Amino acid sequence: MSENRFVLDTNAVIFLTTRGNILPSDLEDELNNAALFASVISEIELLSKPTLPPDEEKNLRAFLSQRIIIIDLNIDIKQETIALRRNTALKLPDCIIAATASKLEAVLLTADKHLLNLSWRDLRTRKIF
Numbered sequence: 001m002s003e004n005r006f007v008l009d010t011n012a013v014i015f016l017t018t019r020g021n022i023l024p025s026d027l028e029d030e031l032n033n034a035a036l037f038a039s040v041i042s043e044i045e046l047l048s049k050p051t052l053p054p055d056e057e058k059n060l061r062a063f064l065s066q067r068i069i070i071i072d073l074n075i076d077i078k079q080e081t082i083a084l085r086r087n088t089a090l091k092l093p094d095c096i097i098a099a100t101a102s103k104l105e106a107v108l109l110t111a112d113k114h115l116l117n118l119s120w121r122d123l124r125t126r127k128i129f
Contacts, residue, residue: 004034005035006035006036006107007039007107009111013068015111015129017059023128081099088120094115101123102121108124109126
């Protein structure tokens with residue numbers, strides 16, 4: 001199931017929406033045929049940048065609304081986040097994003113070295129570039 005489900009970390013969304021960034025063809029094919037999710041934390045991080053240019057904001061909002069399913073916090077994600085935060089050195093936003101991927105049984109797509117190196121229950125990660 002997790003092979004065709006991805007949770008995109010904030011940096012993965014930025015990478016995918018920035019012109020000129022090219023994915024390996026196998027990953028591009030997988031993403032084109034996958035269910036894509038993002039944590040509400042990533043949505044907030046992406047859209048709350050004080051210097052976000054209007055055209056970039058429009059681009060991000062279009063990508064998020066047309067291609068991504070935003071996952072809000074629920075009791076399962078909160079409990080997993082608490083466990084992660086208590087047992088790792090990760091910052092709270094990263095714990096929420098990792099918990100979201102874990103609970104969705106999805107692969108977490110990220111460039112964050114801390115998340116890529118995280119060994120946690122059923123969490124699976126993959127490098128975006």
